[in-house]
Amino acid sequence: MATVDDLKFQEFDDAANLLAANPDATTISIDEPVEIPKNQHSRLQEPGREEDDELLGTDDSDKTELLAGQKKSAPFWTFEYYQTFFDVDTYQVLDRIKGSVFPVPGKNFVRLYIRSNPDLYGPFWICATLVFTIAVSGNLSNFFIHLGKPTYHYVPEFRKVSIAATTIYAYAWLVPLALWGFLMWRNSKVMNIVSYSFLEIVCVYGYSLFIYIPTAILWIIPQKVVRWVLVMFSLCLSGSVLVMTFWPAVRDDNRRIALATVGTIVLLHALLAVGCLAYFFDAPELDFPAPIIPAHNGTTVITKS
Amino acid sequence: FPGLADVSISEDIPVEGEITVPVGSRSPDEDYSTLDEPVRDTIMRDLKAVGKKFVHVMYPKKSSALLRDWDLWGPLVLCVSLALMLQGGSADSKDDGGPQFAEVFVIIWFGAVVITLNSKLLGGTISFFQSLCVLGYCVLPLTVAMLVCRLVLLAGSGTVSFIIRLIVVVAMFGWSTLASTAFLADSQPPNRKALVVYPIFLFYFVISWMILTFTPQ
Numbered sequence: 001m002a003t004v005d006d007l008k009f010q011e012f013d014d015a016a017n018l019l020a021a022n023p024d025a026t027t028i029s030i031d032e033p034v035e036i037p038k039n040q041h042s043r044l045q046e047p048g049r050e051e052d053d054e055l056l057g058t059d060d061s062d063k064t065e066l067l068a069g070q071k072k073s074a075p076f077w078t079f080e081y082y083q084t085f086f087d088v089d090t091y092q093v094l095d096r097i098k099g100s101v102f103p104v105p106g107k108n109f110v111r112l113y114i115r116s117n118p119d120l121y122g123p124f125w126i127c128a129t130l131v132f133t134i135a136v137s138g139n140l141s142n143f144f145i146h147l148g149k150p151t152y153h154y155v156p157e158f159r160k161v162s163i164a165a166t167t168i169y170a171y172a173w174l175v176p177l178a179l180w181g182f183l184m185w186r187n188s189k190v191m192n193i194v195s196y197s198f199l200e201i202v203c204v205y206g207y208s209l210f211i212y213i214p215t216a217i218l219w220i221i222p223q224k225v226v227r228w229v230l231v232m233f234s235l236c237l238s239g240s241v242l243v244m245t246f247w248p249a250v251r252d253d254n255r256r257i258a259l260a261t262v263g264t265i266v267l268l269h270a271l272l273a274v275g276c277l278a279y280f281f282d283a284p285e286l287d288f289p290a291p292i293i294p295a296h297n298g299t300t301v302i303t304k305s
Numbered sequence: 306f307p308g309l310a311d312v313s314i315s316e317d318i319p320v321e322g323e324i325t326v327p328v329g330s331r332s333p334d335e336d337y338s339t340l341d342e343p344v345r346d347t348i349m350r351d352l353k354a355v356g357k358k359f360v361h362v363m364y365p366k367k368s369s370a371l372l373r374d375w376d377l378w379g380p381l382v383l384c385v386s387l388a389l390m391l392q393g394g395s396a397d398s399k400d401d402g403g404p405q406f407a408e409v410f411v412i413i414w415f416g417a418v419v420i421t422l423n424s425k426l427l428g429g430t431i432s433f434f435q436s437l438c439v440l441g442y443c444v445l446p447l448t449v450a451m452l453v454c455r456l457v458l459l460a461g462s463g464t465v466s467f468i469i470r471l472i473v474v475v476a477m478f479g480w481s482t483l484a485s486t487a488f489l490a491d492s493q494p495p496n497r498k499a500l501v502v503y504p505i506f507l508f509y510f511v512i513s514w515m516i517l518t519f520t521p522q
Contacts, residue, residue: 086426089496156518
């Protein structure tokens with residue numbers, strides 16, 4: 001015979017409370033199934049937890065390793081394998097770009113933003129944008145510099161697009177390959193706490209190139225001083241992202257090797273910037289026509305501007 | 306049966322109909338009957354399909370006709386005509402000229418393939434050739450812009466003509482991007498739409514740049 005209390009509607013308690021009251025009861029949890037194709041795990045995390053982990057910083061190596069183990073288990077000849085490299089949402093890409101442009105001292109770009117979910121979307125399309133930005137800006141800048149000259153005939157210089165593409169894509173893929181190989185080799189000799197996968201290195205390099213896009217647009221300004229200030233500024237920003245990423249990976253090593261590695265990273269980055277500036281953008285002063293002033297005593301003086 | 310007491314089946318209602326099993330040989334006859342039609346009908350049917358898609362591009366509204374019956378004739382015609390019109394620029398002997406025919410071709414087709422792969426890798430539900438079809442057809446406004454630019458350049462190549470060309474190319478670039486986004490955006494997961502639209506923007510920007518910087522020799 002049921003009592004009045006038994007017939008009253010009872011709220012469903014938390015699973016934990018019910019289980020505490022009756023430990024032997026079988027439980028069925030109706031959650032979102034966690035074992036869906038691995039490319040869903042990033043959407044299941046709430047933004048609040050992400051912020052906590054950001055504050056923790058380096059303390060999530062266990063979690064990142066666990067997440068790394070869950071992904072990429074499709075064989076490499078299937079389409080799903082490559083889909084795991086594009087498992088990013090719009091806000092994640094924008095966050096990563098923001099992190100590469102405003103480096104926070106002390107925070108590691110890979111640990112903070114990539115967090116074991118490296119994507120190929122950012123590196124690929126940032127490089128593509130950079131290629132076309134440099135080619136178009138170089139063309140525009142040359143057009144404005146040579147504008148007054150009567151002998152100048154505008155050419156679109158389309159060849160330079162393919163040269164720019166080769167250079168930038170080679171930089172964005174071969175340098176990370178070399179760096180990854182070097183770090184693996186050093187890892188076998190010296191036990192490093194921090195080690196990066198190849199895709200994470202490609203990701204860092206790809207996103208660090210983003211600062212060059214607005215820089216290339218501003219290089220249209222035909223002032224040498226402005227251009228070199230821009231080079232220095234963007235080199236500092238993106239170089240610091242790279243340095244802060246790779247310093248923890250080499251600091252346990254021999255001092256000189258660590259410094260040499262970081263120095264080479266920065267040097268190659270600087271070479272890319274300076275090389276693009278020199279090749280695609282004509283120097284502004286050399287093209288101003290030298291005025292010929294006939295001097296009083298008959299000799300002509302050519303002034304160089 | 307007590308429940309059916311109020312249902313009466315009158316004996317006056319005739320029950321009639323046809324009980325025929327659809328014979329399989331009927332449908333293949335309908336398909337193969339296009340063999341017997343005049344060639345003009347065959348060509349006109351394809352041409353009408355292409356023309357209908359052109360109209361859809363010029364007045365983009367969300368219709369599935371473009372997506373359902375994809376074909377690549379339209380993109381091929383547009384690509385070839387655009388590449389042909391981009392010839393005759395200052396690309397005769399100097400190395401730093403405009404794009405060659407093969408370069409335009411490769412950029413359009415390779416760019417469309419890369420964008421399609423990108424949208425599929427990001428989780429889009431559109432099929433490969435449907436996306437190629439849409440991207441190719443949406444080059445139509447830019448081809449019209451190229452035509453207008455060449456006509457304007459016949460009249461003169463001063464600042465005024467440049468401003469006219471700039472306005473026309475910018476307008477057509479916006480039209481192309483909006484048209485292709487209208488067709489493709491629905492097939493993407495909602496939190497990745499911007500990631501898919503940006504490469505399309507870049508693609509049409511590059512084509513517009515090639516059109517705008519065309520200078521006749």
